[in-house]
Amino acid sequence: MADWKESVENIVYSGRIKVPYKWYVGEVGSRFLTGLRDNKEFWGTKCPKCSKVYVPPVKNCGECFALTNEWVKVKDTGTLESFTVVDYSHAMQPVKAPIIYGLVKLDGASGSILHMIGNVKREDLKVGMKVKAVFADKREGTILDIKHFAPA
Amino acid sequence: MEKIAIVGVGQTTYERSKIETFDELVFEAATKALKDAGGEIGDIDNIITVSNDFWDGRTISSMAIQDAAGSWGKDISTVEGDGTFGALYGMMRILSGSFNTTLVVSHMKGSESIMNLITNAMFDPIYQRSLGIDATSSAALQARMYMEMSGAKEEDLALVSVKNHKNAKNNPFAQLPMDITVDDVMKSKRLADPLKVLDCSPISDGAAAVVLANEKGLKRFKKDPVWINGVGHTSDSYTLGYRDLAKPRALKDASQKAFKMAGIKDPLKELDVCELYDAYSYMELMWYEGIGLAKEGKGAELIKSGETGIDGSLPVNPSGGVISAHPVLVAGLARLIEATLQVRGEADKRQIKGAKTALAQGINGPCGQAHCVFVVGT
Numbered sequence: 087m088a089d090w091k092e093s094v095e096n097i098v099y100s101g102r103i104k105v106p107y108k109w110y111v112g113e114v115g116s117r118f119l120t121g122l123r124d125n126k127e128f129w130g131t132k133c134p135k136c137s138k139v140y141v142p143p144v145k146n147c148g149e150c151f152a153l154t155n156e157w158v159k160v161k162d163t164g165t166l167e168s169f170t171v172v173d174y175s176h177a178m179q180p181v182k183a184p185i186i187y188g189l190v191k192l193d194g195a196s197g198s199i200l201h202m203i204g205n206v207k208r209e210d211l212k213v214g215m216k217v218k219a220v221f222a223d224k225r226e227g228t229i230l231d232i233k234h235f236a237p238a
Numbered sequence: 239m240e241k242i243a244i245v246g247v248g249q250t251t252y253e254r255s256k257i258e259t260f261d262e263l264v265f266e267a268a269t270k271a272l273k274d275a276g277g278e279i280g281d282i283d284n285i286i287t288v289s290n291d292f293w294d295g296r297t298i299s300s301m302a303i304q305d306a307a308g309s310w311g312k313d314i315s316t317v318e319g320d321g322t323f324g325a326l327y328g329m330m331r332i333l334s335g336s337f338n339t340t341l342v343v344s345h346m347k348g349s350e351s352i353m354n355l356i357t358n359a360m361f362d363p364i365y366q367r368s369l370g371i372d373a374t375s376s377a378a379l380q381a382r383m384y385m386e387m388s389g390a391k392e393e394d395l396a397l398v399s400v401k402n403h404k405n406a407k408n409n410p411f412a413q414l415p416m417d418i419t420v421d422d423v424m425k426s427k428r429l430a431d432p433l434k435v436l437d438c439s440p441i442s443d444g445a446a447a448v449v450l451a452n453e454k455g456l457k458r459f460k461k462d463p464v465w466i467n468g469v470g471h472t473s474d475s476y477t478l479g480y481r482d483l484a485k486p487r488a489l490k491d492a493s494q495k496a497f498k499m500a501g502i503k504d505p506l507k508e509l510d511v512c513e514l515y516d517a518y519s520y521m522e523l524m525w526y527e528g529i530g531l532a533k534e535g536k537g538a539e540l541i542k543s544g545e546t547g548i549d550g551s552l553p554v555n556p557s558g559g560v561i562s563a564h565p566v567l568v569a570g571l572a573r574l575i576e577a578t579l580q581v582r583g584e585a586d587k588r589q590i591k592g593a594k595t596a597l598a599q600g601i602n603g604p605c606g607q608a609h610c611v612f613v614v615g616t
């Protein structure tokens with residue numbers, strides 16, 4: 087701690103940064119979110135080189151640096167690859183703690199998708215458990231059109 | 239390749255809520271590094287500053303501290319990422335042939351904003367940010383994947399906290415020197431299961447700086463050089479879910495490059511000390527495996543063997559590590575400084591006797607997306 091604090095009052099200036107922003111979701115993202123919103127469907131893109139199916143979709147495979155130009159529909163069910171129960175609350179969280187996050191490998195996809203896990207007691211959570219997407223009643227074309235994944 | 243040396247190092251103490259400004263912290267670290275090198279600002283050909291706009295609360299944060307970094311009338315450039323990447327870039331700038339010396343300085347005041355909100359902003363705004371994920375909750379997902387892959391228990395992860403906080407008692411720069419037990423870690427508040435308070439690094443403020451030079455530039459300074467014998471840096475996928483979180487292939491690749499350059503075949507035998515980026519307890523075990531100190535999934539066995547303890551054959555984080563002070567962006571540079579002090583024999587109470595070759599690691603991006611590995615020696 088600086089020694090000047092003994093002789094000078096330590097003044098703190100408090101501010102707040104709040105900047106409106108919009109992000110264009112792009113071609114593959116817009117298709118993906120439209121599929122969730124309108125049809126409760128998960129669509130991914132497939133790499134022509136390594137055959138990985140990315141959900142959410144990517145425009146190019148990071149591994150192969152190739153355009154992923156084939157659309158593949160995957161299931162709304164999958165396997166829980168990891169999870170955490172978050173017991174603290176902060177302004178950026180969409181719901182109050184405790185929140186369960188999970189990485190869900192959808193059936194037919196190669197990687198996993200990050201989302202919340204609901205309708206489950208924390209002691210019943212298990213890596214490898216089957217889960218199924220629960221959709222929000224009111225869907226607006228965002229990732230929160232999926233309410234959460236719940237035990238299948 | 240031309241040899242590059244670390245000739246000066248400087249760091250502030252690491253604390254929560256330091257009352258010094260960014261500029262004051264940068265000036266302190268920069269002047270300490272120059273003094274340590276036995277030189278002056280006039281001996282510096284170019285400067286790299288390391289900062290992050292979200293944490294500083296201003297855009298182009300790197301330009302705001304240029305006066306404090308001594309950059310008037312000099313060529314400057316900036317890195318937004320861990321300080322090890324700043325050191326790497328500083329080294330490359332000398333290797334480009336344009337400069338003989340570089341000052342690299344990194345600063346962080348984690349206490350001036352809200353860590354969870356800032357780290358939430360590192361995630362993709364469309365697919366992940368709005369879920370409210372942050373550094374700790376994403377690390378928790380990684381910790382569980384690692385535990386599933388390796389069979390490591392929460393008590394095994396806790397051993398890292400116990401070891402490193404105890405080591406921090408020998409480091410006057412560390413923020414959290416503590417005598418704790420596995421039981422203390424297990425009983426600490428659950429933040430994001432399986433991670434508890436004592437599995438997590440603290441919020442920290444501080445700054446660090448290094449002076450780099452080639453053989454020509456070294457003549458300007460009084461200090462004996464510590465040579466960068468090897469360096470490697472590799473990135474993996476940004477998106478959680480697109481990479482195997484339990485297996486740090488980017489670290490594996492980065493350390494293999496560094497070892498090849500340094501002529502190291504068996505790191506467990508040939509390294510004398512390691513400073514790793516243990517932002518969360520489990521990370522140290524994972525990084526053992528990435529570096530090749532332990533086989534895949536066997537990190538817990540290595541720490542249990544005592545080999546990485548302060549009296550072991552390869553002490554890891556004798557400084558107390560990142561879990562004992564985590565000024566983000568600075569923390570990797572602090573590892574490089576610790577490695578430098580060790581091979582100089584100037585690490586005071588935390589000195590590993592006879593250390594000749596040391597490894598320092600920095601990470602960048604969520605859950606250790608990118609890694610930068612340095613091997614230094616005298």
Ligand SMILES: [Zn+2]
Pocket residue numbers: 133134135136137138147148149150151152
């Ligand atoms: Zn591919």
